[in-house]
Amino acid sequence: MNNKFQLxxxxxxxxxxxxxxxxxxxxxxxxxxxxxxxxxxFRLKRLLGSKEKVENFLLTKHxxx
Amino acid sequence: xxxxxxxxxxxxxxxxxxxxxxFFSILFNKFQPYIISQASTYFNERxxxxxxxxxxxxxxxxxxxxxxxxxxxxxxxxxxFFKQVVKNTCINSNKKKSNTxxxxxxxxxxxxxxxxxxxxxxxxxxxxxxxxLNYLTTKQKEAYLLYIDGWQLKEIADKLxxxxxxxxxxxxxxxxxxxxxxxxxxxxxx
Numbered sequence: 213m214n215n216k217f218q219l220x221x222x223x224x225x226x227x228x229x230x231x232x233x234x235x236x237x238x239x240x241x242x243x244x245x246x247x248x249x250x251x252x253x254f255r256l257k258r259l260l261g262s263k264e265k266v267e268n269f270l271l272t273k274h275x276x277x
Numbered sequence: 278x279x280x281x282x283x284x285x286x287x288x289x290x291x292x293x294x295x296x297x298x299x300f301f302s303i304l305f306n307k308f309q310p311y312i313i314s315q316a317s318t319y320f321n322e323r324x325x326x327x328x329x330x331x332x333x334x335x336x337x338x339x340x341x342x343x344x345x346x347x348x349x350x351x352x353x354x355x356x357x358f359f360k361q362v363v364k365n366t367c368i369n370s371n372k373k374k375s376n377t378x379x380x381x382x383x384x385x386x387x388x389x390x391x392x393x394x395x396x397x398x399x400x401x402x403x404x405x406x407x408x409x410l411n412y413l414t415t416k417q418k419e420a421y422l423l424y425i426d427g428w429q430l431k432e433i434a435d436k437l438x439x440x441x442x443x444x445x446x447x448x449x450x451x452x453x454x455x456x457x458x459x460x461x462x463x464x465x466x467x
Contacts, residue, residue, distance in 0.1 A: 226401050233403035240425070241452075241459045247425070254427035 217270070220246065224253045225263040281352055292344050300344040305336055307352075308359050315360055319367035331366050335359075398422055409458055413451050420447035421455075 216239070222228045223236040239246040256266045284307060291300035309332055316328035339347065339362075348354055402410075410418050416437075423433045434444040 223401065226397070228401075230403055233401070234405050237403055237406045238459060241455045247452075251425065251427040254425070258427070 216246070217249070220250050220253055221263060221267060221270075224250060224257055224266075227263075285349065285352065288349050292347070292349055295344075297340070297344055301336065301340055304339075304347075304355075308355065311356065312359055312363055315363040316367055319364075319371065327370075331363065331370065334370075335362055335366055398426055409455060412458055413454060417447045417451040417454070420444055421451035424448045424451075 219228070219232055219236055223233060228236065236246075236250070240250050241247070253266060253270075256269060257263075260266050260269060284303065288300060288303050291297075291303060312332045312335060313328045316331040319331075320327040348358070410421075413421065419437060420433055423436060424430075428436070430441050430444045430448065433448070434441040437444065439447075
């Protein structure tokens with residue numbers, strides 16, 4: 213899974229440090245693609261609960277690695 | 278001078294006869310322009326409409342109280358009376374509006390807090406973004422935070438009790454504003 217997706221996942225699950233947060237926020241504000249991806253992750257988070265499940269879902273269903 | 282005397286005589290006669298309709302219509306015709314011009318000085322925006330409303334409020338209240346409490350010795354006295362009434366009414370009206378606005382702001386703040394807490398976004402976003410979000414209106418902020426949190430426009434509209442098109446507009450404006458701010462502050466080029 214590429215680095216940006218790992219960062220988005222960490223962000224959604226509150227594991228980012230302040231610098232990572234800033235990097236993600238700059239991405240989601242300036243690039244619609246990352247905003248939509250983060251929104252999707254938040255939806256999956258609500259649906260599946262844990263980071264592990266979301267990560268597995270993304271890996272298996274969307275072949276992002 | 279003759280007209281002034283005639284006006285006062287008509288007014289005093291109507292008052293003495295207890296003809297409220299006539300009394301207030303004479304008073305209204307005479308002082309409406311004066312009241313509106315006085316009231317206009319208390320409002321910045323859309324003053325003409327607000328001043329007319331104030332004038333109507335004043336006459337409604339006076340009508341309810343009745344004509345006997347109004348002293349009709351001279352036009353100057355009546356002018357002074359209306360000047361004071363306009364002042365009190367306008368100050369009260371502005372105070373009422375300011376209190377309503379304060380209550381609305383407090384409600385919106387509370388709602389934003391509830392949304393960020395409910396979505397869990399308050400602990401997730403950076404201090405930078407928290408500060409930047411202050412450039413948005415509370416309504417835009419609410420809609421944008423729910424949008425980031427993955428809610429669809431229809432769901433946002435339902436949560437905020439607004440139309441879907443309104444939700445769409447708020448999110449769109451928020452995205453546009455934030456993009457502009459980030460581009461300016463981070464020197465990002467298109």
